[in-house]
Amino acid sequence: MSKCANGQYIISLLESFAPKKMAVEGDPIGLQVGSLNKPVQKVMIALDVLESVVDEAIEGKVDLIIAHHPLLYRPLKKIDISTSKGKVIEKLIKNDIAVYAAHTNLDVTSLGVNEWLADQLQLMNTEVLSTTYEDKLVKLSVFVPRTHEEQVKDAIGNAGAGHIGNYSHCTFTSNGIGTFTPLEGTSPYIGKQGQLEKVEEVKIESILPESIQKMVISAMKKAHPYEEVAYDLYPLLNKGEELGIGKIGKLSKEMNLQEFVEHVKKVFGLSHLRVIKGKNSSIKKVAVVGGDGNKYIYPALYKGADVLVTGDIYYHNAHDAQEEGLTIIDAGHHIEQIMKSKLKDLLEQKLMNHKYETEVVKSNIVTDPFSFM
Structure with missing residues (x-):
C-alpha cells in the first residue's frame, strides 16, 4: 500500500x-x-x-x-x-x-513564477524589480556529539541553512563538553538514567532565513541522535534577502527589438504578442512581471530596463510607458x-x-x- x-x-x-x-x-x-x-x-x-x-x-x-x-x-x-x-x-x-x-x-518567493520566467528568458544577474518583503535572518546553534557532527551539518545545509551569497552549507564549529542526567522515563542515546553523563560535543552554528526555520529545525532533529535536542535560535540584524514582484536582469548579448520579440515568442511558445514601442532600438536589460504589470512600469524605468515583459498592460498605461520611452511586450497573462x-x-x-x-x-x-x- x-x-x-x-x-x-x-x-x-x-x-x-x-x-x-x-x-x-x-x-x-x-x-x-x-x-x-x-x-x-x-x-x-x-x-x-x-x-x-x-x-x-x-x-x-x-x-x-x-x-x-x-x-x-x-x-x-x-x-x-x-x-x-x-x-x-x-x-x-x-x-x-x-x-x-x-x-x-x-510570485514573490525566490523559487517561484517570476524567477522561472526570468530563467526562461535567459536573464543573467537578476534582482528583484519591486521589493515587497525582506526575509529576516536567524542564527541556529545546536549541540551535537562528535559522532554525528557531519550528519547534522549535512541535514541543516540540505534544508537551506548556511547560504551566504554564492556559498552554501556555511557553518562554524566549536568544541566543548556537554553534561546531562537522564531522568526517569527517558530513553537516552548516551548514558544511563540517574547518572550524570559527560560527552564530548560540538556546537554547530549556521545562519538561515526565518521563512525556512521550521524546515531546518525539523531536518536537524531527524538527523540528531539525542532524544531531546539542545539548540538556540537568535534573531539577527543582518540584512536578509529582498523579495518582491518581478525580476530584472541582462541578456547575454544585446538584441534589436525584432530579435528580442522572436526570442520571447520562442521561449514561451507564442505565435503572437503585443508590443508597445519605446525609444530603445536595442535590448540588453530586461524586466519581467508574469501577471498584471501596470504597477511596475516606473520601477522598470527607475532600474534602467530597456523593455518590460509582462502579462497585462492597460491601454492608457501603454501610452504613459511609450511617452516615457519604455518598450513593453505584453505576452499575455497565460505565460504564467x-x-x-x-x-x-x-x-x-x-x-x-x-x-x-x-x-x-x-x-x-x-x-x-x-x-x-
Whole structure:
C-alpha cells in the first residue's frame, strides 16, 4: 500500500518556500474549497480553476488542486449552482477535491513564477524589480556529539541553512563538553538514567532565513541522535534577502527589438504578442512581471530596463510607458502557465525526498481565454 501524504503536510512543503506572509496584502491565498485534513493520493497543479480543469481533476481522481490564480477572488454572498462559479464549487465539494491557491506568495518567493520566467528568458544577474518583503535572518546553534557532527551539518545545509551569497552549507564549529542526567522515563542515546553523563560535543552554528526555520529545525532533529535536542535560535540584524514582484536582469548579448520579440515568442511558445514601442532600438536589460504589470512600469524605468515583459498592460498605461520611452511586450497573462511544470517538479521532488508516494500531475487544460482570428 502506497504511503500518501496528508493534505496539510503537502501544503506545509509548499509553504516552506512560498509562505503566506510573502503574499501581497489582501491577496486571497490559501485553502479555498474543501479540507486539507485527509490523505492525498494525487495533487494537480493548475494555473486557473475553471470548470474544464475541475472535470479533468475528477476524471483523473485528483484529491487536491494547487492553483496559481485563486478561484475565489472576492467573498461570495451565495453559492448558486446555476452559475458557472457555483457549478465549479458544487463539483469540487461533491467529488471531495480541495482547492488551495498560491498566488503572489508564489510570485514573490525566490523559487517561484517570476524567477522561472526570468530563467526562461535567459536573464543573467537578476534582482528583484519591486521589493515587497525582506526575509529576516536567524542564527541556529545546536549541540551535537562528535559522532554525528557531519550528519547534522549535512541535514541543516540540505534544508537551506548556511547560504551566504554564492556559498552554501556555511557553518562554524566549536568544541566543548556537554553534561546531562537522564531522568526517569527517558530513553537516552548516551548514558544511563540517574547518572550524570559527560560527552564530548560540538556546537554547530549556521545562519538561515526565518521563512525556512521550521524546515531546518525539523531536518536537524531527524538527523540528531539525542532524544531531546539542545539548540538556540537568535534573531539577527543582518540584512536578509529582498523579495518582491518581478525580476530584472541582462541578456547575454544585446538584441534589436525584432530579435528580442522572436526570442520571447520562442521561449514561451507564442505565435503572437503585443508590443508597445519605446525609444530603445536595442535590448540588453530586461524586466519581467508574469501577471498584471501596470504597477511596475516606473520601477522598470527607475532600474534602467530597456523593455518590460509582462502579462497585462492597460491601454492608457501603454501610452504613459511609450511617452516615457519604455518598450513593453505584453505576452499575455497565460505565460504564467510555466508554474504548472515547475511547481510540479519541485513538489514532486520534495515528496520523494520525504519518501511519500503521492502523485503530482499538471493540468493539461489550456485556460488562455484569448484567440487570434
